[in-house]
Amino acid sequence: MSGPRAGWVGLVTGAASGIGRAAARRFVAEGGKVVGGDIDDKGLAELEDELGQDAFVGARCDVTVEEDVAALVELATSRFGRLDVVVANAGNGTLGEIVDLDAAEWRRVVELSLTGAFLTIKHGGRALRAAGNGGSIVTVASLNAVQAGRGVGAYCAAKAGAVALTEVAALELGRYGIRVNAVAPGLVQTGMTNALWQVPAIVEEYVENAPLGRFAQPEEIANVIYFLASEESSFVSGSLYSVDGGARTRRYPDMIAAFERAGG
Numbered sequence: 612m613s614g615p616r617a618g619w620v621g622l623v624t625g626a627a628s629g630i631g632r633a634a635a636r637r638f639v640a641e642g643g644k645v646v647g648g649d650i651d652d653k654g655l656a657e658l659e660d661e662l663g664q665d666a667f668v669g670a671r672c673d674v675t676v677e678e679d680v681a682a683l684v685e686l687a688t689s690r691f692g693r694l695d696v697v698v699a700n701a702g703n704g705t706l707g708e709i710v711d712l713d714a715a716e717w718r719r720v721v722e723l724s725l726t727g728a729f730l731t732i733k734h735g736g737r738a739l740r741a742a743g744n745g746g747s748i749v750t751v752a753s754l755n756a757v758q759a760g761r762g763v764g765a766y767c768a769a770k771a772g773a774v775a776l777t778e779v780a781a782l783e784l785g786r787y788g789i790r791v792n793a794v795a796p797g798l799v800q801t802g803m804t805n806a807l808w809q810v811p812a813i814v815e816e817y818v819e820n821a822p823l824g825r826f827a828q829p830e831e832i833a834n835v836i837y838f839l840a841s842e843e844s845s846f847v848s849g850s851l852y853s854v855d856g857g858a859r860t861r862r863y864p865d866m867i868a869a870f871e872r873a874g875g
């Protein structure tokens with residue numbers, strides 16, 4: 612696959628774990644250099660040890676804090692001299708029906724999964740525009756951006772918002788040769804979904820609802836993120852790539868009922 616330009620540099624938020632970590636690894640394997648932001652210093656340090664500081668530098672960055680995101684973008688140019696690819700990956704959800712959901716919890720999810728994407732696109736997009744070499748921005752949305760689920764109102768709304776934002780960014784940044792796309796993973800085995808494996812019925816229901824009959828590993832999402840970062844997708848912008856084993860064609864598991872049956 613033909614990658615981005617020679618000597619390219621990528622930025623990944625939420626790089627310490629799961630999909631972000633897999634994307635950082637894939638970028639480095641493809642010859643890129645990566646700046647990774649996260650609130651998990653230990654996870655970043657492990658990845659720095661694994662990939663080497665010539666290829667990967669981690670920095671504490673809370674994507675809900677604008678100065679942190681601006682500083683992470685700045686680090687890409689100060690450390691590696693350029694920026695070509697930006698991945699707005701950090702995100703998380705919560706479980707609770709709308710009528711029971713605390714407004715503070717709603718705000719936490721929207722801040723992280725939507726405002727975090729906004730700040731990453733804003734500052735990453737500014738840097739790409741200023742450099743004048745085009746580039747690629749990828750947001751990590753979710754199956755829940757397009758499929759409703761009981762108890763995932765805040766997450767669905769935040770991720771659907773992130774997809775809408777991706778489309779607007781594609782519209783606004785296209786004139787600078789900057790492509791902006793989103794991926795929508797189904798169930799992936801990562802830190803975020805660890806708790807689901809404590810209730811096997813939930814994972815089973817996901818698997819039943821995915822025509823491919825399984826869940827994914829983070830590398831399978833990173834493959835599509837890399838495709839969108841690379842020149843192989845040179846005419847793709849404003850798109851949403853489902854990476855869900857076909858799960859959007861069926862229905863979302865009832866996680867609340869499964870937790871209740873499990874006595875949780």
Ligand SMILES: NC(=O)c1ccc[n+]([C@@H]2O[C@H](COP(=O)([O-])OP(=O)(O)OC[C@H]3O[C@@H](n4cnc5c(N)ncnc54)[C@H](O)[C@@H]3O)[C@@H](O)[C@H]2O)c1
Pocket residue numbers: 624625626627628629630631648649650651654672673674675700701702703704723724751752753754795796797798799800801802803804829
């Ligand atoms: N795992 C899944 O099944 C799944 C499915 C669909 C979408 N997603 C999305 O994929 C993305 C990555 O999640 P993952 O599954 O790899 O989870 P993960 O928990 O393995 O990794 C998420 C990373 O984000 C970091 N993070 C959390 N809050 C942050 C903040 N405020 N600022 C910066 N970093 C922060 C965490 O420390 C962690 O390292 C998220 O946006 C998530 O919503 C995951």
